[in-house]
Amino acid sequence: MTRPYNFSAGPAAMPEAVLRTAAAEMLDWHGSGMGVMEMSHRGKEFGAIYAQAEADLRELLAVPTHFKILFMQGGGLAENAIVPLNLSRGGAVDFVLTGSWSQKSAKEAQRYCQAHVAASAQDSHFTTLPDPATWQLRRDASYVHLCSNETIHGVEFHSLPELKALGSDAPLVIDFSSHVLSRPVDWSRVGLAFGGAQKNVGPAGVTLVVVREDLLGHALPACPSAFDYKTVADNGSMYNTPPTYAIYMAGLTFQWLKAQGGVVAMERRNVAKAELLYGFLDASSFYVNKVDKTCRSRMNVPFFLRDESRNEAFLTGAKARGLLQLKGHKSVGGMRASIYNAMPIEGVQALVDYLRDFEKEQA
Amino acid sequence: MTRPYNFSAGPAAMPEAVLRTAAAEMLDWHGSGMGVMEMSHRGKEFGAIYAQAEADLRELLAVPTHFKILFMQGGGLAENAIVPLNLSRGGAVDFVLTGSWSQKSAKEAQRYCQAHVAASAQDSHFTTLPDPATWQLRRDASYVHLCSNETIHGVEFHSLPELKALGSDAPLVIDFSSHVLSRPVDWSRVGLAFGGAQKNVGPAGVTLVVVREDLLGHALPACPSAFDYKTVADNGSMYNTPPTYAIYMAGLTFQWLKAQGGVVAMERRNVAKAELLYGFLDASSFYVNKVDKTCRSRMNVPFFLRDESRNEAFLTGAKARGLLQLKGHKSVGGMRASIYNAMPIEGVQALVDYLRDFEKEQA
Numbered sequence: 001m002t003r004p005y006n007f008s009a010g011p012a013a014m015p016e017a018v019l020r021t022a023a024a025e026m027l028d029w030h031g032s033g034m035g036v037m038e039m040s041h042r043g044k045e046f047g048a049i050y051a052q053a054e055a056d057l058r059e060l061l062a063v064p065t066h067f068k069i070l071f072m073q074g075g076g077l078a079e080n081a082i083v084p085l086n087l088s089r090g091g092a093v094d095f096v097l098t099g100s101w102s103q104k105s106a107k108e109a110q111r112y113c114q115a116h117v118a119a120s121a122q123d124s125h126f127t128t129l130p131d132p133a134t135w136q137l138r139r140d141a142s143y144v145h146l147c148s149n150e151t152i153h154g155v156e157f158h159s160l161p162e163l164k165a166l167g168s169d170a171p172l173v174i175d176f177s178s179h180v181l182s183r184p185v186d187w188s189r190v191g192l193a194f195g196g197a198q199k200n201v202g203p204a205g206v207t208l209v210v211v212r213e214d215l216l217g218h219a220l221p222a223c224p225s226a227f228d229y230k231t232v233a234d235n236g237s238m239y240n241t242p243p244t245y246a247i248y249m250a251g252l253t254f255q256w257l258k259a260q261g262g263v264v265a266m267e268r269r270n271v272a273k274a275e276l277l278y279g280f281l282d283a284s285s286f287y288v289n290k291v292d293k294t295c296r297s298r299m300n301v302p303f304f305l306r307d308e309s310r311n312e313a314f315l316t317g318a319k320a321r322g323l324l325q326l327k328g329h330k331s332v333g334g335m336r337a338s339i340y341n342a343m344p345i346e347g348v349q350a351l352v353d354y355l356r357d358f359e360k361e362q363a
Numbered sequence: 364m365t366r367p368y369n370f371s372a373g374p375a376a377m378p379e380a381v382l383r384t385a386a387a388e389m390l391d392w393h394g395s396g397m398g399v400m401e402m403s404h405r406g407k408e409f410g411a412i413y414a415q416a417e418a419d420l421r422e423l424l425a426v427p428t429h430f431k432i433l434f435m436q437g438g439g440l441a442e443n444a445i446v447p448l449n450l451s452r453g454g455a456v457d458f459v460l461t462g463s464w465s466q467k468s469a470k471e472a473q474r475y476c477q478a479h480v481a482a483s484a485q486d487s488h489f490t491t492l493p494d495p496a497t498w499q500l501r502r503d504a505s506y507v508h509l510c511s512n513e514t515i516h517g518v519e520f521h522s523l524p525e526l527k528a529l530g531s532d533a534p535l536v537i538d539f540s541s542h543v544l545s546r547p548v549d550w551s552r553v554g555l556a557f558g559g560a561q562k563n564v565g566p567a568g569v570t571l572v573v574v575r576e577d578l579l580g581h582a583l584p585a586c587p588s589a590f591d592y593k594t595v596a597d598n599g600s601m602y603n604t605p606p607t608y609a610i611y612m613a614g615l616t617f618q619w620l621k622a623q624g625g626v627v628a629m630e631r632r633n634v635a636k637a638e639l640l641y642g643f644l645d646a647s648s649f650y651v652n653k654v655d656k657t658c659r660s661r662m663n664v665p666f667f668l669r670d671e672s673r674n675e676a677f678l679t680g681a682k683a684r685g686l687l688q689l690k691g692h693k694s695v696g697g698m699r700a701s702i703y704n705a706m707p708i709e710g711v712q713a714l715v716d717y718l719r720d721f722e723k724e725q726a
Contacts, residue, residue: 003391003396008401009403011401013397023387026389027379033367037374038375038377053598073436073441074590078436078587078589081589094479107627111585112585198604198607204400204606224441225471226441227629241567243609244374244561244567245612
């Protein structure tokens, strides 16, 4: 039996092979007599799982040795507070607003710093990215924040800006929640990257943070110890009990990604998947994607039926074809297909076939 | 094949039936075509899982309707900051120190309030509980904090104090991480209870918070939105993406507890298990438990070999008999048997049999 194709924006589809391994090891991990959920986080069994997951993530994303990898809790929304608690020093921070997620980040940061809007794409209803040459960066900013892939608006930075070339010495912070591991990261341009795992990595409940070592150790006094990056780093992400099972699942996904050829191979596939879907949408007069072609997300493809009275029929028909969770985010409406790493091109083809058939049927 | 008995203090053994269900449903939950990890937290499938888990917990612990149940992230250590961020109003808070966990709570709270030590059992090396009649409670305290079961020192409040009778109008906050659901809770004496799930409920990564409604809405400005109890409550624990799979596992455990007869039946079993183990230890001159008999934990039983040079041989022999994770916490040393709900009395009997045999063999 083929599983349905699941286009959820997150928590999202996981590789079938990963789920099968997890099911098989549920009661007994590698002959230890314990399931992974039942292991002390300080024991040698979980220690091995953790070390492997960290090493694999470092290898996959080519994270330099002067960056720490942290496994935390709270997701992207908690990081919206945790990042300024750790990095702002109570001063000014530049935000580039490109959709819902960067807007939320800027709003939350106001509790801890002067959140300054350096650029915003709101005028285009977040269908474009503001040209870095026009960003109003402050000289005194503690860091510059952007969301490198906006899950809701379907907008992606296909390359990261080089802040130095824009006259800023501040470190760049990126929220890469919804496209982490879909392509390589240029760490020479990044000070800190964070992302909830539930889109492209594993189950909800673990947050990845990759942070340059020199940025540690400046948390505000109000920062809870459990969310002080230096405390987390100094304790190998085990100051508080880590979300052990979620880390294990992320680790299985990292192993799967390596077996697929790593992030360079994934990027090739993701480009092909995105071209297939956007190509069909652009050629159709029945559907529309409104995002500028230069910054369309390869992961999250929001689209609309030009006649929105057909939305419900569309979703019902999709479900009958085994195409799940295509409804758009409530703040945007319409449809959204999230085509993360775990979505094979066959799933995108099945969606395109359905889009074509539905259009014909309704004509 | 019998699984080994796992005495880990947490993350800890889970009921085998719960793990089997989870493994069977890993790729397809109830014919939805999705595993639980792959479901949008806002979809109807996960909505049903969440609602059932919350209702079952409310039923099991007889939580009154004027208390909210929250599923959060960060564990007990994060709550050490989150509680004062939400409840202290920046004023004074009374702490009762009965072991490592309450000590950590008081220390972390100093970031946000005046943490006042109302009583401490440090002089007895945390082998007793300070008599409530001697507690120095402040008139102006925002709340009184205690840890109702100290996982490391093996000390338990067998009943909760009635603060009103002690002259305090402050709400009582209890950290019930390591004995939640092992016995009923007298909610008339409690304002807020919190607990990491990884000891007696489910996997690490979800934190239970049960809070009286009138205590919501007073968070300090520095409180991250994702940890503001009112925000969490108003959004049904879905302000940020909740740890969906951990909640599902907790829900399966709640179902299992109901099938076992609920917390009253579990308490009976836990008393029997504890009496079996403490009874053996007390009758032996080879082993010793140092905690006063009036406040011994039914969940965590620290004990020592009088001749500690035999510790390694003891642990090696235990493992060979399928008795896992008996090493004591590094801060206390010796051994520790955690005998949570998921530990059947057969496991405790197997441990007692081994204790007896090891003693004979070494004589």
